Amino acid sequence: MTKKQVATKKAPGAIGPYSQAIVAGNWVYTSGQLGMDPETAELPGSVQEQARQSLNNVKAILEEAGASMDQVVKTTVYLKDMNDFAAVNEVYSTFFTEPYPARSAVEVARLPKDALVEIEVVARKK
Secondary structure, three states: OOEEEEOOOOOOOOOOOOOOEEEEOOEEEEOOEEOOOOOOOOOOOOHHHHHHHHHHHHHHHHHHOOOOHHHEEEEEEEEOOHHHHHHHHHHHOOOOOOOOOEEEEEEOOOOHHHOOEEEEEEEEOO
């Protein structure tokens, strides 16, 4: 199976030895996206703002790969504090429609750049 790297300036660049996403066949696998602004590399203050920017980053990467948010089949949400689950859900629900993707949400001890949320997705291209 061949794999193709996905890279766009509309989302923050990789800060290590990994790709923003990989396309393998008809599948797109994104790396976890922090809520960093791609132009300033800054993280907004609230978990809602970070979740919104994280999902906007995911959307930009998927579009670069030839996919869209409605083709996402699985997401993983990493939270610094599970008490932020409801706040992230509010933002998350504005990016997806039914049937919603399958999802895992986990609390982690720490995220890169001390972010509050990180989101990764798997999508199937048409």
